[in-house]
Amino acid sequence: MLVSGAEDIKLTKDGNVLLHEMQIQHPTASLIAKVATAQDDITGDGTTSNVLIIGELLKQADLYISEILNHCATREAPEGFEVAKIKALEVLEQVKIKKEMKREILLDVARTSLQTKVHPQLADVLTEAVVDSVLAIRRPGYPIDLFMVEIMEMKHKSETDTKLIRGLVLDHGACHLDMKKRVQDAFILTCNVSLEYEKIEVSSGFFYKTAEEKEKLVKAERKFIEDRVQKIIDLKDKVCAQSNKGFVVINQKGIDPFSLDALAKHGIVALHRAKRRNMERLCLACGGMAVNSLEDLSIDCLGHAGLVHEYTLGEEKYTFIEDCVYPRSVTLLVKGPNKHTLTQIKDAVRDGLHAIKNAIEDGCMVPGVGAVEVAIAEALVTYKHSIKGRARLGVQAFADALLIIPKVLAQNSGYDLQETLVKVQVEHSESKQPVGIDLNTGKKVVAADAGVWDNCCVKKQLLHSCTVIATNILLVDEIMRAGMSSLKG
Numbered sequence: 009m010l011v012s013g014a015e016d017i018k019l020t021k022d023g024n025v026l027l028h029e030m031q032i033q034h035p036t037a038s039l040i041a042k043v044a045t046a047q048d049d050i051t052g053d054g055t056t057s058n059v060l061i062i063g064e065l066l067k068q069a070d071l072y073i074s075e076i077l078n079h080c081a082t083r084e085a086p087e088g089f090e091v092a093k094i095k096a097l098e099v100l101e102q103v104k105i106k107k108e109m110k111r112e113i114l115l116d117v118a119r120t121s122l123q124t125k126v127h128p129q130l131a132d133v134l135t136e137a138v139v140d141s142v143l144a145i146r147r148p149g150y151p152i153d154l155f156m157v158e159i160m161e162m163k164h165k166s167e168t169d170t171k172l173i174r175g176l177v178l179d180h181g182a183c184h185l186d187m188k189k190r191v192q193d194a195f196i197l198t199c200n201v202s203l204e205y206e207k208i209e210v211s212s213g214f215f216y217k218t219a220e221e222k223e224k225l226v227k228a229e230r231k232f233i234e235d236r237v238q239k240i241i242d243l244k245d246k247v248c249a250q251s252n253k254g255f256v257v258i259n260q261k262g263i264d265p266f267s268l269d270a271l272a273k274h275g276i277v278a279l280h281r282a283k284r285r286n287m288e289r290l291c292l293a294c295g296g297m298a299v300n301s302l303e304d305l306s307i308d309c310l311g312h313a314g315l316v317h318e319y320t321l322g323e324e325k326y327t328f329i330e331d332c333v334y335p336r337s338v339t340l341l342v343k344g345p346n347k348h349t350l351t352q353i354k355d356a357v358r359d360g361l362h363a364i365k366n367a368i369e370d371g372c373m374v375p376g377v378g379a380v381e382v383a384i385a386e387a388l389v390t391y392k393h394s395i396k397g398r399a400r401l402g403v404q405a406f407a408d409a410l411l412i413i414p415k416v417l418a419q420n421s422g423y424d425l426q427e428t429l430v431k432v433q434v435e436h437s438e439s440k441q442p443v444g445i446d447l448n449t450g451k452k453v454v455a456a457d458a459g460v461w462d463n464c465c466v467k468k469q470l471l472h473s474c475t476v477i478a479t480n481i482l483l484v485d486e487i488m489r490a491g492m493s494s495l496k497g
Contacts, residue, residue, distance in 0.1 A: 019348045021125055022355045023055035024048040036481060043477050046471055052362020053121060054466040057413060058474060064412040065089065065478035068405035072481075083177040086479040088402015091395060092388055093475040097407070097468065099387045103230055103380055104464045105456065111190040111192060112366050113373075114139045120376050121363035125356035130167050134353070136270030137340055138360040142368070144174060144338045148203035153363045158289060159357060161350050163345050164321055173339040175293050177334040178284060181318045183280055186272040189318045191254030194277075195247055196311035196329070198290050198298045199257065202282075203236055205229065205266035230266070235268045239302045241274050247307050256316050256329075258282050258290060260345040267330040277316065279327060294329065333397060353439040375455030376462040377444030378414030383435050385410045406475075414445055425452035 010018040010029045018029055027041045044058040070084045107113055118138050122131040145156040160177045179210070182189070216222045244255040256277045263280040264272075271278045282290075291298055292310030314331025340357060344350040367373055374380045388407035392400050411429065418428040428450055435452040436443045444451035444460065 017348070019030060020238040020349070020352060022352075022359070023059065023160070025355055027055065027059075047466075047473055048214055051366060051463065051466045051469050052228060053182060053359055053463065054470050055364075057470055058220050060412050060416060061470060061474040062478050064409040065406065065474060066481060067479070068409045069402070069482055072401045072405060079286070080275070083426065084398035085402040085405060088211060088395070088399035088484050089402075089475050089479055090402075091399055092403040092406035093471055094405075095388060095391050096377065096384045096410075096471050099384045100380065100467055100471070101334075102373065104372045104374050107397055108237055111139060111143065113461075114143070114367060117361060117363050117367045117373060117461045117463070118360045120460050120477050121461065122356055122360045125359060126352065127169075130170075130353070133168050133170060133398070137298075139355060139364055140172050141338050141340055142171075142361060142364040143223055144335055146338070146370070147184050151174070154365060156289070156292065156359050157361060158337070158339045159354055160279060160341050162321065162326070162341060162343050163346070163350065164343070167342075167349050167353055169343040171341055171343075173328060173337050173341050175313055175339065176337070177339045177341055178258075178279065178282060178327040178329070179324070180279065180282075180285055180490050181320070181327055182277050184268040184272045184278065185451075187268075187277045188275070191256060191277055191316045192314065193252075194254035194313050194316045195244075196257045196290065196294045196316075197240065197241050197251065197255070197257045197303070197309065198311065200260040200287065200295075200298060200300050201236060201302055202269045203233060203259065204259040204262040205233070229261060233264065233267060234270070236302050237270050239305055239365040240276070241270065243305045243307075243310075244274060247310065252473055254316065256313075260284060260287050285432040285440055289337040290329070293332050293335045295334070297331075298470060325463055336451070347396045362465060366465050367461070370464045372464050373461040374440035374464050374467055376460035377453065377455050377458070378417050378432070378448065379442035379444035379455040380462065381413040381465060382444070383442055386433065417445050417447060418450065421450065432497060 010020070010026070020026060020029075024045055027045050030041070032038045032041050033346060040059055040062050043062070044055045047053075048055045069089075070296065072085055102476055104227055115135055118135045119131060122134050122138070124135065125131075141153065141157045142154075146152055158176070160173075160179075167171065199437055205369075214225060240409070246254055247253070254277065257271065257279070259278065259280045260282050268278060287298055291311065294313050296311030299305065299309050312333065313329045314333075316327065316329050318409045319326045319328060342353050344351055344353060370384060372388070385407040388403055388410075392403040392407070396404055414432060416424050418425050423445075428445055432443050432445055432452050435441075442455055443452050444455045444458075446458070
């Protein structure tokens with residue numbers, strides 16, 4: 009729980025949120041926090057692991073450096089880190105498992121990510137919604153754009169009522185009392201055309217001598233708008249003449265009361281002053297195209313939705329555009345009883361979406377629950393015997409530092425660190441399978457059988473960024489010494 013200076017309270021388990029919200033003063037700690045948040049920006053996960061591994065690398069290196077009499081030799085531990093990193097990346101390539109990213113596999117990936125952020129019952133609900141939303145917007149041959157998944161908040165009911173809408177949710181309703189609240193099998197016209205009186209942008213005026221001339225002027229102005237409305241009505245009559253399909257107009261600009269009356273009489277549902285981002289998503293979700301002029305209206309301009317209905321919550325109105333056939337933009341409707349719950353779910357959903365995106369783009373996964381770290385550590389312990397000089401100590405320190413991940417998993421689950429870790433290491437050395445920790449029992453478990461998967465790109469980024477930062481921090485004394493000597497020279 010974080011309390012800001014303005015006494016705003018934030019409840020979270022997400023490492024990225026914690027580091028963003030905390031005001032860190034120590035320069036080294038601030039550097040580590042920035043690297044961890046950069047990791048989250050790039051891959052969407054691994055923030056906490058980043059902080060843990062950097063801290064443990066420095067701790068393990070300190071054990072060796074404190075025993076060195078000649079501190080000019082401190083650069084050899086970072087050299088060992090670099091050698092160990094290259095070997096670790098080779099082991100990671102061997103451990104990763106390539107699979108066809110079917111829905112069942114992606115469900116396991118999303119569940120692994122989400123269960124670290126929210127309770128298991130909610131994680132199961134969010135898992136289905138997150139996977140289906142990414143699969144809906146996925147297009148072969150194109151990169152996955154997560155901005156096409158809009159996360160909409162609704163302070164209503166409980167968090168387990170969160171669901172995926174295969175379409176769009178607008179945060180306003182119809183503009184006329186006589187318009188239908190529910191339309192099935194509807195054509196959608198998306199337009200950016202003014203259907204109301206507008207003040208002219210240039211300074212000019214009209215002069216008239218009699219009341220008749222004034223009336224004639226008003227009628228001419230009115231006819232200009234009526235002609236536009238009539239074109240919409242004519243299109244509706246043309247496409248809906250032989251069927252009972254509905255017709256919905258969503259306009260980015262305004263619609264005046266007279267135009268609303270005319271549209272309502274012909275059974276057309278109209279929404280005006282829609283947000284621009286919704287207009288862009290609407291074409292992707294329903295099909296059709298956004299029109300800026302009503303001159304060349306045709307059926308090709310229209311999108312389609314299986315259901316359009318209005319939902320009233322207190323004083324707020326929401327319009328649901330659902331059951332789109334091939335939506336390229338979808339909405340995750342996040343529900344919860346309060347602001348804290350909604351924020352927590354949004355952060356978890358964001359991480360889940362990134363986990364699915366990474367899995368699809370990588371085309372492979374690595375076993376979770378500390379299995380990868382145990383495998384890399386064992387490989388490094390064997391590999392260090394081929395390294396000469398003090399760099400061998402850096403390789404050993406790197407191997408010991410990676411074991412912080414299974415140690416923390418065991419500690420957070422309430423099990424004995426050493427006993428649990430030894431069991432896992434023994435099982436891995438005997439079976440040569442990626443073995444992790446079962447957080448429910450504290451016993452060893454084959455991560456692949458348990459369906460616990462991590463993203464390969466997250467682990468790669470971890471190894472790169474942690475090694476670079478730990479090395480730079482350890483070499484600060486060398487850099488300072490070099491700077492002082494250059495000043496003397």
